[in-house]
Amino acid sequence: MDNDFYTGEFEQLLKEKTDLFRMFPSKRVWHSIYNNLHPSRRWPSVIMSLLLMSSLSFIGYLNTGGNNSNGHTTLAITKNPNAINNQETAENKNIFFSARKTQKQTIVNYNTSFADVITNETDFLTYTIVKNNRPNYIYNTTAVKEFAKLVSNKNTEQNSSKNFEQAVDTYIKSNKNFADIAVTNKRQYAKNKKRRSQIINSNELSTVNIESSLITTTDKIVSTKVENSNFDLNDISKEDKNTIAKIDIIEDKNRLKNEEKVWIENYALQNKLAGKKWKQHLAFQIYVTPAVNYRKLTTESRGSTTAFATADINNVISQKPGFGIEAGASINYAFANRMQLKTGLQLNYTNYNIDADQTNHPIITTILLNDPNTGYSYSAARTSTTSNVFNSGALQPVTLHNRTYQISLPIALAYKLSSENNVDWFVGISAQPTYVFGGNAHLISTDLKSYVSDPSSISTWNLNFGFETYMNFKMRSYNLQVGPQVRYQVYSTYRKYLALIEKPYAVGLKFGLTKGF
Amino acid sequence: MTEELMLNGCLRNNATSQEALYSHFSPKMLGICYRFAKNREDAEDMLQEGFIKVFTQIHQYRNEGALEGWIRRIVVHTCINILKKNKKFSDSVDITNANSIRIREEMIPSIIQAKQVVECIRSLPLGYKTVLNLYAIEGYSHKEIALMLDIEESTSRSQYTRAKAMLEEILIRKKIIQKPKKKIKFYGAVSPS
The missing domain is CATH 1.10.10.10 (Winged helix-like DNA-binding domain superfamily/Winged helix DNA-binding domain)
Known part of the structure; x- marks a missing residue:
């Protein structure tokens, strides 16, 4: 850039220069716009949801278990398609490397020094990763060669390998081409330092067989200089430092050809860790829903003329809605601008109250069952200690609790209807396969005069559907959700052989707290 | 595809025309967003929201002035709206010292x-x-x-x-x-x- 163009027209200068600036957005942006503009073409079907669920689970597994998503170490050591070419080029020109010991010894030294460096020097790690993944044309830039020449000429006696690493580090810092990339990788490195140290300390690193052909040229410089222990940062004379500065300036002018610019810009975006990309779409939610439980009773009998079969069952029972609660944790995945997929684990407590009188002694009574073979109903003998004659005065009034304890796996979809300032409005539906692991059931007798307690009549598996709408309040690092929720049980609480069918539903107010990863 | 064709297609909500318009203007608009944004990702979010507004409000474009200028104003306003949602921003513009x-x-x-x-x-x-x-x-x-x-x-x-x-x-x-x-x-x- 011409240094003499200062004209006093500051705004004009800024406008001219900034108008020339272009950046190419990633495909994600267009996909998001497209999905937003044409939701009908991408409206998720059940199959799509299941596919997403499977993918999410798979990626979750990959990110937590044995894979090395933070694996700069592995990447730096093994993923190096350009390294062989780079090495061949460098060796042919005899610029960089002059090993004094055997190749085997070099590899051992390299391994040791490399492990030390990636433990302590984040910039060097970044540099290594960048270098190992960049194309040949960048690798072969003048600056790198000249710097390498300069370094290889500094064969003084004293000083440690650490100084050489510092020199490399200094060069990385002076080479601003890596600035954006370095920031990304450095932050990520800081987060995962502990994990990386574990990898290094484990056999994982030590068992990696580093082939000599995979050691890139500059890495060899490191190993050679570490091996020789003969390089010091202070040994770079003022003149040489000026040379580096000049090289940088020349490089700045010549470096940014189009393909390089595109590569540099895209590198930082494309080489962000996969986990980080996913993390932007994932959030963890905990929630609790105090609810009022209602129920609807019906009967299903065949060939029975009992009072149970003929009366309106809801009117002969003195029943009151009970207080229930749902609480759980879920992972939310925002797979589109307005759509979220949620799944997690939820604990439910449902409760429904019946007014009855406690009898003085057990009474023999019957309940109506259906024969699965014939389909006809029949009365089965049971004992009862509670009477349906509520508040008679002669007996002790008592409240019976029909309770269940459930664990469910909700799979939910939420759609953002609107967004204003820091408040979003969502609607959502969920399907909740449910396992009932406890509870109690008080069943009305065939003559409608008694209640029979029979926990074994509760069906173990069930299915619930939920509908909710809520406001999402964006806070500093958390999101708070508040809104009404309705939960409806699809199948009867009781097993199929019972003639009594109970379909409970709960109306509650959900409070949720969400935090991104 | 000419600007007029792209515009007509976008008015019909034609995805191909929308993509052509987006491809034509997005590099420059992302450059604008980038000047306002904290990082590239924020800039892409601004760009995304800006272009959604462009496509949903394109019927309001009256052929008065260049289409690029119209898109640019929408994108800039989108950037400002997004920045204003950020509390740090309101603190920043009130800095007096x-x-x-x-x-x-x-x-x-x-x-x-x-x-x-x-x-x-x-x-x-x-x-x-x-x-x-x-x-x-x-x-x-x-x-x-x-x-x-x-x-x-x-x-x-x-x-x-x-x-x-x-x-x-x-x-x-x-x-x-x-x-x-x-x-x-x-x-x-x-x-x-």
């Missing part, structure tokens, strides 16, 4: 030419760079900026003055521009009367 702000040298990258200028602008504090972007580059008046950012007009002026001084300092330090030489005044000899 510019002396307390220092730019760290390592914050200034040295990628050449247009990108270098853009990066220097981006290294300014949030409030400064926003006002500078709007006034010096996007051509909004201080009155318009005051309305857009919900600040006083005088605040916009002072923010711009400080932003300009700070940016000049950075550009000089980065040797992108040179210090203006002081004008030498020549005084003629006074002839004896």
Whole structure:
């Protein structure tokens, strides 16, 4: 850039220069716009949801278990398609490397020094990763060669390998081409330092067989200089430092050809860790829903003329809605601008109250069952200690609790209807396969005069559907959700052989707290 | 595809035309967003929201002036709206003591030419760079900026003055521009009367 163009027209200068600036957005942006503009073409079907669920689970597994998503170490050591070419080029020109010991010894030294460096020097790690993944044309830039020449000429006696690493580090810092990339990788490195140290300390690193052909040229410089222990940062004379500065300036002018610019810009975006990309779409939610439980009773009998079969069952029972609660944790995945997929684990407590009188002694009574073979109903003998004659005065009034304890796996979809300032409005539906692991059931007798307690009549598996709408309040690092929720049980609480069918539903107010990863 | 064809297609909500329009204008618009944004990802989010507005409001375009200018205004307004949602932003534009702000040298990258200028602008504090972007580059008046950012007009002026001084300092330090030489005044000899 011409240094003499200062004209006093500051705004004009800024406008001219900034108008020339272009950046190419990633495909994600267009996909998001497209999905937003044409939701009908991408409206998720059940199959799509299941596919997403499977993918999410798979990626979750990959990110937590044995894979090395933070694996700069592995990447730096093994993923190096350009390294062989780079090495061949460098060796042919005899610029960089002059090993004094055997190749085997070099590899051992390299391994040791490399492990030390990636433990302590984040910039060097970044540099290594960048270098190992960049194309040949960048690798072969003048600056790198000249710097390498300069370094290889500094064969003084004293000083440690650490100084050489510092020199490399200094060069990385002076080479601003890596600035954006370095920031990304450095932050990520800081987060995962502990994990990386574990990898290094484990056999994982030590068992990696580093082939000599995979050691890139500059890495060899490191190993050679570490091996020789003969390089010091202070040994770079003022003149040489000026040379580096000049090289940088020349490089700045010549470096940014189009393909390089595109590569540099895209590198930082494309080489962000996969986990980080996913993390932007994932959030963890905990929630609790105090609810009022209602129920609807019906009967299903065949060939029975009992009072149970003929009366309106809801009117002969003195029943009151009970207080229930749902609480759980879920992972939310925002797979589109307005759509979220949620799944997690939820604990439910449902409760429904019946007014009855406690009898003085057990009474023999019957309940109506259906024969699965014939389909006809029949009365089965049971004992009862509670009477349906509520508040008679002669007996002790008592409240019976029909309770269940459930664990469910909700799979939910939420759609953002609107967004204003820091408040979003969502609607959502969920399907909740449910396992009932406890509870109690008080069943009305065939003559409608008694209640029979029979926990074994509760069906173990069930299915619930939920509908909710809520406001999402964006806070500093958390999101708070508040809104009404309705939960409806699809199948009867009781097993199929019972003639009594109970379909409970709960109306509650959900409070949720969400935090991104 | 010509601009007219793209426009007609977009009015019919045709996906191909929308993609063509997007491909044509998005690099420049992302450059604009990038000047306002904290990082590339934020800039892409701004771009995404901006283009959704463009496509949903394209029927309001009246063929008065260039389409690019119309899109640009929508994108800039989107950037400002997104920034205003951020609490840090409202704090930034109310900064009155510019002396307390220092730019760290390592914050200034040295990628050449247009990108270098853009990066220097981006290294300014949030409030400064926003006002500078709007006034010096996007051509909004201080009155318009005051309305857009919900600040006083005088605040916009002072923010711009400080932003300009700070940016000049950075550009000089980065040797992108040179210090203006002081004008030498020549005084003629006074002839004896």
